[in-house]
Amino acid sequence: MAKVQPAIISSGFSEHASKRSDVNMAELVNEAVENCIQMANIDWKDIDFVINGNMPAFEGANMPELWMGDHIAAKNKPMLRVTTGGTTGGSVTIAGYYAVASGLYETVLAIGFEQQSCGDTAIGLASVALGEVTIYPDVGYDFARMRSNLGAGAAIGVASYQAMNYMARSKATEEDLARVVVQNRRNAAKTWWTHLKMPTITIEDVLDTPYISYPLRFGMVCPATDGACAILYTTEEKARQIADIPVYVNGVASVANEPAILAPNMGGAGQVDPCEQLGAMKSAELAYGQAGISFPNKEIDYVEVYSPFPNQELMWVERLGLFEENMAPEAYRNGITAWNGELPVNCSGGVNSTNAIGASAMERPAEAALQIMGKASNQVPKTVHTAMGHGWGGAINFITHVVMSDEPQRKWR
Amino acid sequence: MEVGEEIKMPLPKYIKKEYKRSRTLRGNWYLTSYKYKFNLSRIKPYLKGLKEGYILGLKCRSCNTVSFPPRLICGRCLVKPDQWVKLPETATIATASASYAEDDKDHERPIPVIGVRQDGADTVLMHNMSENVDFNTIYIGMPLKAVWAKERKGSWFDIDHYEPLEDPANELNKEENKK
Amino acid sequence: MEKVGIVGYYQVKPDLDAMMSPPEMIFNAVRGALDSAGLKRKDISTVIGCTNDYYDGKTISNAFKVDAGGAYMKDESKVEFDGAHAALYGVFRILSGNHKLAMIYGYSMPSCFNYEAVRILELDPTFDRTVSLLNSYSAGGMQMRAYMKKFNVSLEDIAKVAVNSIKNAAKNPSALPEAQRSDISVGDVLESEILCSPLRKLMYPILCDGTAAIILAPEKQSLKITDNPVWITGVGNCQDTYYLGERDLSISTSMEIAANKAYKIAGINDPKKEIDIAEIFGHTTCEDLILAEAAGLCEKGNGTSLLDGGPALNPSGGTMSGLTPCVCGLTRIIEAVKQLRGEATGYQISGAKKAVATGQVGFCAQNNILYVLEGGGN
Numbered sequence: 001m002a003k004v005q006p007a008i009i010s011s012g013f014s015e016h017a018s019k020r021s022d023v024n025m026a027e028l029v030n031e032a033v034e035n036c037i038q039m040a041n042i043d044w045k046d047i048d049f050v051i052n053g054n055m056p057a058f059e060g061a062n063m064p065e066l067w068m069g070d071h072i073a074a075k076n077k078p079m080l081r082v083t084t085g086g087t088t089g090g091s092v093t094i095a096g097y098y099a100v101a102s103g104l105y106e107t108v109l110a111i112g113f114e115q116q117s118c119g120d121t122a123i124g125l126a127s128v129a130l131g132e133v134t135i136y137p138d139v140g141y142d143f144a145r146m147r148s149n150l151g152a153g154a155a156i157g158v159a160s161y162q163a164m165n166y167m168a169r170s171k172a173t174e175e176d177l178a179r180v181v182v183q184n185r186r187n188a189a190k191t192w193w194t195h196l197k198m199p200t201i202t203i204e205d206v207l208d209t210p211y212i213s214y215p216l217r218f219g220m221v222c223p224a225t226d227g228a229c230a231i232l233y234t235t236e237e238k239a240r241q242i243a244d245i246p247v248y249v250n251g252v253a254s255v256a257n258e259p260a261i262l263a264p265n266m267g268g269a270g271q272v273d274p275c276e277q278l279g280a281m282k283s284a285e286l287a288y289g290q291a292g293i294s295f296p297n298k299e300i301d302y303v304e305v306y307s308p309f310p311n312q313e314l315m316w317v318e319r320l321g322l323f324e325e326n327m328a329p330e331a332y333r334n335g336i337t338a339w340n341g342e343l344p345v346n347c348s349g350g351v352n353s354t355n356a357i358g359a360s361a362m363e364r365p366a367e368a369a370l371q372i373m374g375k376a377s378n379q380v381p382k383t384v385h386t387a388m389g390h391g392w393g394g395a396i397n398f399i400t401h402v403v404m405s406d407e408p409q410r411k412w413r
Numbered sequence: 414m415e416v417g418e419e420i421k422m423p424l425p426k427y428i429k430k431e432y433k434r435s436r437t438l439r440g441n442w443y444l445t446s447y448k449y450k451f452n453l454s455r456i457k458p459y460l461k462g463l464k465e466g467y468i469l470g471l472k473c474r475s476c477n478t479v480s481f482p483p484r485l486i487c488g489r490c491l492v493k494p495d496q497w498v499k500l501p502e503t504a505t506i507a508t509a510s511a512s513y514a515e516d517d518k519d520h521e522r523p524i525p526v527i528g529v530r531q532d533g534a535d536t537v538l539m540h541n542m543s544e545n546v547d548f549n550t551i552y553i554g555m556p557l558k559a560v561w562a563k564e565r566k567g568s569w570f571d572i573d574h575y576e577p578l579e580d581p582a583n584e585l586n587k588e589e590n591k592k
Numbered sequence: 593m594e595k596v597g598i599v600g601y602y603q604v605k606p607d608l609d610a611m612m613s614p615p616e617m618i619f620n621a622v623r624g625a626l627d628s629a630g631l632k633r634k635d636i637s638t639v640i641g642c643t644n645d646y647y648d649g650k651t652i653s654n655a656f657k658v659d660a661g662g663a664y665m666k667d668e669s670k671v672e673f674d675g676a677h678a679a680l681y682g683v684f685r686i687l688s689g690n691h692k693l694a695m696i697y698g699y700s701m702p703s704c705f706n707y708e709a710v711r712i713l714e715l716d717p718t719f720d721r722t723v724s725l726l727n728s729y730s731a732g733g734m735q736m737r738a739y740m741k742k743f744n745v746s747l748e749d750i751a752k753v754a755v756n757s758i759k760n761a762a763k764n765p766s767a768l769p770e771a772q773r774s775d776i777s778v779g780d781v782l783e784s785e786i787l788c789s790p791l792r793k794l795m796y797p798i799l800c801d802g803t804a805a806i807i808l809a810p811e812k813q814s815l816k817i818t819d820n821p822v823w824i825t826g827v828g829n830c831q832d833t834y835y836l837g838e839r840d841l842s843i844s845t846s847m848e849i850a851a852n853k854a855y856k857i858a859g860i861n862d863p864k865k866e867i868d869i870a871e872i873f874g875h876t877t878c879e880d881l882i883l884a885e886a887a888g889l890c891e892k893g894n895g896t897s898l899l900d901g902g903p904a905l906n907p908s909g910g911t912m913s914g915l916t917p918c919v920c921g922l923t924r925i926i927e928a929v930k931q932l933r934g935e936a937t938g939y940q941i942s943g944a945k946k947a948v949a950t951g952q953v954g955f956c957a958q959n960n961i962l963y964v965l966e967g968g969g970n
Binding site: 017021135139145148149150164165168210213258260265267269270271273 | 432433434437442447449451452453455456460480481482483484485488507508509510511512513519520523524526528530534535536537538539540541548552553566567568569570571
């Protein structure tokens with residue numbers, strides 16, 4: 001019996017800003033959905049299934065798609081909700097892929113959004129560990145020490161641990177980190193929907209800001225954004241009729257690792273080296289295997305990685321198989337990853353310039369798909385045939401990985 | 414984290430979008446209090462061991478991973494580990510970062526917070542170093558020794574902090590790097 | 593659609609206040625399911641969990657349950673609606689051909705928080721939440737009034753269905769002990785406390801802690817694992833509009849659409865005659881009847897006739913045997929599986945071949961999902 005090959009035919013975004021006070025959640029998502037449907041040139045009645053996801057702690061609403069149904073083309077249609085913290089957008093993208101690949105539904109709309117201005121971001125992020133730390137005072141871990149030990153790194157939490165380990169391994173300097181920030185923010189200035197647009201920023205501007213938590217500075221950190229993103233999937237036959245260049249999704253994986261820094265029931269944390277990321281390496285292996293890619297460096301033309309902090313961008317491009325260990329800073333110095341380089345990375349600005357938590361892991365495969373279709377606002381000069389989008393989140397332990405191309409090459413298992 | 418809005422510092426060259434505030438509805442909902450449940454069957458023997466001056470880890474018989482402090486479920490094998498082992502008092506730094514005192518608004522005096530990997534264990538515990546350790550002298554892989562608290566009461570901080578030990582390996586690394 | 597087999601399951605016995613921590617409870621369910629099917633953790637290919645951040649009291653509630661759910665270094669994801677929706681995502685993953693074994697689990701602990709208070713967050717923040725008159729009781733009461741008025745059903749008839757469900761729960765060994773009353777009568781139900789007229793307390797389920805896990809596999813692999821798999825032959829899902837005023841509360845449009853799609857895939861033309869067991873997840877007894885009618889198991893308004901003949905309605909007691917949010921849909925699937933395999937000791941319906949199991953989420957069953965299950969020789 002023939003299996004079904006899913007294809008992406010369009011992706012849409014809403015305007016992203018630090019406080020979208022002119023719309024409520026339903027209207028914000030509607031902007032992205034309208035953008036997506038118009039580009040695909042189909043009628044909203046043709047949509048068979050809707051999947052939605054966001055991080056619920058920030059808006060104070062439990063399962064908001066129950067009352068948003070009319071705004072997102074979901075009245076009297078099937079609906080599913082998928083949420084996995086920071087990787088929510090990526091998980092929704094993968095769920096859309098599986099909904100079409102199962103053969104049960106033909107046209108599927110996947111939505112990720114976040115309106116962080118509705119709530120308190122710091123509390124939302126801190127309550128990831130809330131259940132685990134309530135027992136500590138009972139065993140003698142007083143509050144002052146807890147605030148100092150478990151809150152090290154201030155609002156950015158675990159990223160500073162990853163940065164220390166990565167810089168010790170690869171001897172990357174702060175200037176390398178600042179170079180990544182400059183590249184991202186300048187790329188964001190050319191993309192229409194991003195939040196922080198800084199077309200003339202330099203390395204000195206970034207290094208001139210004080211430390212949030214060694215070794216990361218204020219100028220290197222991502223913002224908190226309101227925004228939404230939508231992707232439309234359909235089957236291969238229908239995609240050939242509707243779209244000029246359908247984007248076939250060939251490999252998906254989302255392998256989970258143990259949490260870092262803190263573990264359930266007060267145990268020791270399992271990840272000894274936070275920048276080792278076994279989950280990312282296994283996800284990449286599974287996704288490349290499904291897509292039939294043997295040499296990622298040579299076969300992939302465009303990369304979007306999830307890096308709210310610049311040290312993570314250097315780490316991901318190594319762990320996902322694109323560069324040798326500790327060789328990423330040199331690649332950035334030589335311009336290989338620039339907009340006109342051999343392997344462009346994050347030409348939409350990346351998460352460093354726009355971070356709407358529920359949507360950002362979906363914006364990475366969405367922008368990569370637009371680059372293959374030739375419709376991105378910061379289109380790279382080389383022709384893109386194969387691209388990948390990646391997401392990260394959870395208590396450092398979640399990863400999503402999506403590999404797509406303009407030719408179907410799915411390896412049936 | 415919003416950059417460039419509340420903090421006054423030189424960040425020019427920033428294009429900001431203007432949105433009209435049309436309507437907002439404030440709401441505060443105190444919903445309920447939550448209860449959290451924990452299983453302390455592995456933690457109580459560990460704390461008792463600390464009171465008597467031993468450091469105990471828990472080993473999973475199927476995969477030989479030792480967890481310190483002890484964990485309830487071994488994720489690799491999906492069993493509940495039950496073999497206790499005695500661990501030495503030495504350790505190494507697995508990861509490190511800095512935290513700042515309440516009155517240090519400009520973040521100029523970093524206080525080290527370290528992730529400690531006890532020798533013989535495969536997990537990481539967040540802890541502190543002795544006072545007056547300069548943040549710039551610590552490095553990943555630095556050897557440490559546990560320092561007991563003056564009075565041990567069977568609480569989490571019966572190991573009060575870790576102090577650095579001499580490391581001949583680091584001296585060699587520094588000479589290598591200079592060449 | 594190719595058949596997907598259910599090859600193993602496990603239910604942790606429900607308890608009003610379980611003395612277990614969350615990872616321990618999930619570990620019991622997942623380990624129990626693997627042992628019942630004779631499989632190892634290495635065989636699992638993907639894990640889908642169903643938890644809800646607001647019901648757990650922390651964000652990303654599945655980040656710290658990776659070890660307990662058997663998902664270390666495995667492809668895993670999380671759904672936030674109901675256990676039955678997590679099973680739907682598991683069915684997608686199996687049918688795509690990428691995975692060979694899916695572990696689905698659901699978990700929640702109503703003893704740790706106030707369920708009715710947290711449900712206020714499901715309401716739309718602009719109107720319903722500020723007015724805050726809508727909750728499970730008032731929604732159930734309005735639905736019951738609409739149903740009784742449209743089809744001229746009396747309160748005694750609905751009370752008879754409640755008595756039937758509670759007596760069935762008394763025969764079910766995996767029901768909540770406080771919900772089992774074998775000596776209940778129609779008079780007891782009518783005289784119980786009025787929650788929101790005309791809804792009575794004994795028509796509304798008791799909330800309890802619990803976990804459940806099932807294992808799914810493709811057709812060829814299911815036959816290698818067990819001689820007695822239960823096949824999922826059809827599934828349908830639909831979501832209604834949110835506002836109660838825009839719907840006709842005496843019927844359920846979303847369940848009709850979902851059921852029609854499931855029956856079409858499974859090739860069922862006359863559900864009244866072909867289905868033997870119906871495990872319906874309704875939030876109140878009246879909702880059980882409305883959903884059973886919308887699923888085509890009896891004529892509209894004639895739900896009480898299910899007590900006399902036709903498909904057996906909730907032989908395990910349905911939600912009256914204990915309601916755990918996020919898990920109840922999975923429990924309904926497991927009860928149907930037990931009946932089809934002949935493992936429901938004490939309340940077995942003999943000769944059961946085809947069954948229907950449903951799940952829902954939202955006020956007044958806004959989002960419904962229906963499975964058609966077929967059993968082996970029984």
